[in-house]
Amino acid sequence: MSSVVRKVPGFADIDWSMPWFAPFAVRGRRWQQAALTSEAALLDAMNADAQLSRHTVLDGRQLAFVAQSELPAHTAYEAHIGATGCVPTRHNLHDFFNALSWFQFPRMKAAQTARGSAAVGSMGRGPTRGSTRDALTLFDENAVLFATADPALSAALRAFDWQRLFVANRDAWGQRCEARCFGHALLEKLITPFKACTAHAWIVDVPPEYFAWPDERRSAWLDDTVSREFSTDEPLSSQAFAPLPVLGIPGWWPENEEPSFYDDVSVFRHGRRTRSSDARIAPSKASQAVAAFPVSTGKGEESPDSTGQGDG
Known part of the structure; x- marks a missing residue:
């Protein structure tokens, strides 16, 4: 019996002409080339844009992007962003598009982070998340x-x-x-x-x-x-x-x-x-x-906190 091997999409597979990608295309194309070079090159490109934009997160903290390894153990993802302004980022498509959303809708992302961080503060990080964090x-x-x-x-x-x-x-x-x-x-x-x-x-x-x-x-x-x-x-x-x-x-x-x-x-x-x-x-x-219709492409993202990263 033969089995079909499903190709996992990569950075090279993004078609910026598609209508859902088009609003992100100018920055996305630049980042795509950096992502195809290395993880460090992608983080450098993201942070260069963050410095130019001067977007802020909670309490005026400057937006920045850091490697996923900088998220401390047992720390909620959104709480870490709220406390530091730094978005833990993996070298994958999921986090690539997350970072693009920070530039397309910076106020929305910051407000979400503040609301999520407050919810973590009131309920803690655990099996009960509450309707606000789920939404x-x-x-x-x-x-x-x-x-x-x-x-x-x-x-x-x-x-x-x-x-x-x-x-x-x-x-x-x-x-x-x-x-x-x-x-x-x-x-x-x-x-x-x-x-x-x-x-x-x-x-x-x-x-x-x-x-x-x-x-x-x-x-x-x-x-x-x-x-x-x-x-x-x-x-x-x-x-x-x-x-x-x-x-x-x-x-x-x-x-x-x-x-x-x-x-x-x-x-x-x-x-x-x-x-x-x-x-x-x-x-x-x-x-x-x-x-x-699961939220992701089969990498365990379909339920809240399923990655260990929180809501990222």
Whole structure:
């Protein structure tokens, strides 16, 4: 009996022309070349950019990237970043995309770190993580930002109404809604995209003029808006997300040009309907999406703290 050997994607396999990678491409291409040289070269490239950007983490600490070996034993990943400003980084795709997210959405990452560090401080590092840390992990690993100026489209997403979201309102994409990848495990998965690849969508209401802004301004606006949401004392839970099969996004995958693409109910599932207009409390099947579609590519990242690194 023959067995199929599955090729593990590497740094050379990133196709920056894909729509989910394109926002990260300018910096990503430079880092890719450094990563193909050595771990030290990649850390040097990351830290050179960190010095130029002057991004900060908790309490004004300068963002920096260090080897994973510098994370002390029995120290929570996010607590270490909050205390030092230093992000423990392995020489792999998962942490490569994590670092890129720090530059694309620096306020969001800093707010996440602060909230996660506070949760560790209140509950400690142990088997009980709490809903806040679990929600932050889902966001950090697998989130896509669904920005929309049309409440009917966010309602369609929450209601699993894929025909309305992707077919009937196909021309709305880029005009009244868009999706931007945030989760670094999601980006890692999308090196080898598959139809069932499902993100946790965080819905962001944007003003109509948002879609006339240049790309950089949109990213900055989302970064500021969502970071302020994380900076409140409002409780967080997995119920804040809606599952979004990302290859269904118009313009992201050639096969979805055919309406029959969305007839596959194993991917475009029928979910519970909700009358709630609040995306933060509306029932979702995000937890089922996680169970069905692991967060990573088979390296043990699908559950919180499964790597020993924490939420990284």
